[in-house]
Amino acid sequence: MTGTEDIRIAVVVGLACAGALFFILGTVGLLRLPDFFSRIHAATKCDTVGAGLLLAALAVLNGAQPATAKIVVLAGLVLLSSPTTGHALARAAHRTGLVPYHAEKE
Amino acid sequence: MRRPIAIALVLLSAIPLVVAVAGLPAHGDPSAPVHTHVSAHYIERGAEEAGATNLVTGVLLNYRGLDAAGEVTVIFTALIAVLAILLGTGTTPESTASSRGASDRRGADRESTVAPVSPIVSFVVRLLAPFIALYAAYVILHGHVTPGGGFQGGAILAGLFIALAMVLGTRAMQPVARTALAPWLQGAAVLSFVVVGTVGAFLTGFFLGFPAEPPLHLVRELLIIALEVGIAIGGAAVLATIFLHMEAS
Known part of the structure; x- marks a missing residue:
């Protein structure tokens, strides 16, 4: 009885930590990467994978309840909307002639 | 000559404001008037x-x-x-409304220079549109129970309209935006307050009065929902109209 409960909590902690890690990496990337495209790439990871994993953790934590369905729908929305936003931003930047960063080779 | 007058007017309106702000109680002061008069009553009896x-x-x-x-x-x-500002500068199609052909050609020129809409964005916006509309309706109609209401739901509705206008092109929105109904939608919030206020005046004797006695307390709920819907439609129409006119200029 307590065994399955412990496993469930362990899964929740694992998912939440992984989500937080993606958020930290995405934030560091947003601050440290050299140009618009790579920053967008890092920032989109935050919302997609980070928020996705955190919502998955919340869903597991919540168990089989009506609110869990809302969380799952929310995760689906994030998985759909966040990459689309990243794509639209990168496409607009590319179309308006922003040149991606290249490390100078000499 | 204009400049000193402008500065004098700014000072004239700013100094009373600064004085008033200086006289306000400190932030979070529990003995501030705002915390000692009506708040407690709202929290205790507000719901009923x-x-x-x-x-x-x-x-x-x-x-x-x-x-x-x-x-x-x-x-x-x-x-x-x-x-008034957008139409006054003479850059929108409305200002050349006398020649409809000219505005149409302008639209065609614009669309040929603008990059085609990304199929991914188009697909996702179309896929999510009904869900966003449902969410907007939920926020509007459930606003008297949970956080939300007409202003928030109206903003969601306007966001949906703007997203669809960007994907489908503003011309697809013309049937909605250019009908005789449009001014009524833009004024919906004000009109709903006038109507609900008048109904309240007949029921209670006060403009915007809501009947609280048992036989009519269901009417009160309906009046509040009518206000929410009016605010939502009016707010959404105002935001969408501004977007369409900025797009056109």
Whole structure:
């Protein structure tokens, strides 16, 4: 009885930590990467994978309840909307002639 | 000559404001008037008195209904001001409305220079549109129970309209935006306050009064929902109209 409960909590902690890690990496990337495209790439990871994993953790934590369905729908929305936003931003930047960063080779 | 007058006017309006702000009680002061008079009463009796489980809605539409009526009037006036500026500069198709062909050609020129809409964005916006619409309706109609209401739902509705306009092109929105109905939609918030206020005047004797006695307390709920829907439609129409006119210029 307590065994399955412990496993469930362990899964929740694992998912939440992984989500937080993606958020930290995405934030560091947003601050440290050299140009618009790579920053967008890092920032989109935050919302997609980070928020996705955190919502998955919340869903597991919540168990089989009506609110869990809302969380799952929310995760689906994030998985759909966040990459689309990243794509639209990168496409607009590319179309308006922003040149991606290249490390100078000499 | 204009400059000194402008500076004098700014000082004339700024100094009383600064003095008033200096006289305000400190932030978070528990003995500040705002915490000692009506708040406790709102929290204790607001839900049953105002007819909305969500206290914010109760305060916004019932206790301070006149204030909200002023707010929607300000929003509507802002729309008039923005349109006056956009149309006054003579850059929108409306200003050349006498020659419809000219505005159509202008639209065609624009669309040929703008990059085609990304199929991914188009697909996702179309896929999510019904869900966003459903969410907007939920926020509007459930606003007297949970956080939300007409202003928030109207903003979601306007966001949906703008997203669809960007994907489908503003011309696809013309059937909605250019009908005889459009001015009524833009004024919906103000009109709903006028109508609900008048109904309240007949029922209770006060403009924007809400009946609280048992036989009529269901009417009160309906009146609040009517206000929410009016605010939502009016707010969404104002935001969407400003977007369409900015797009056109």
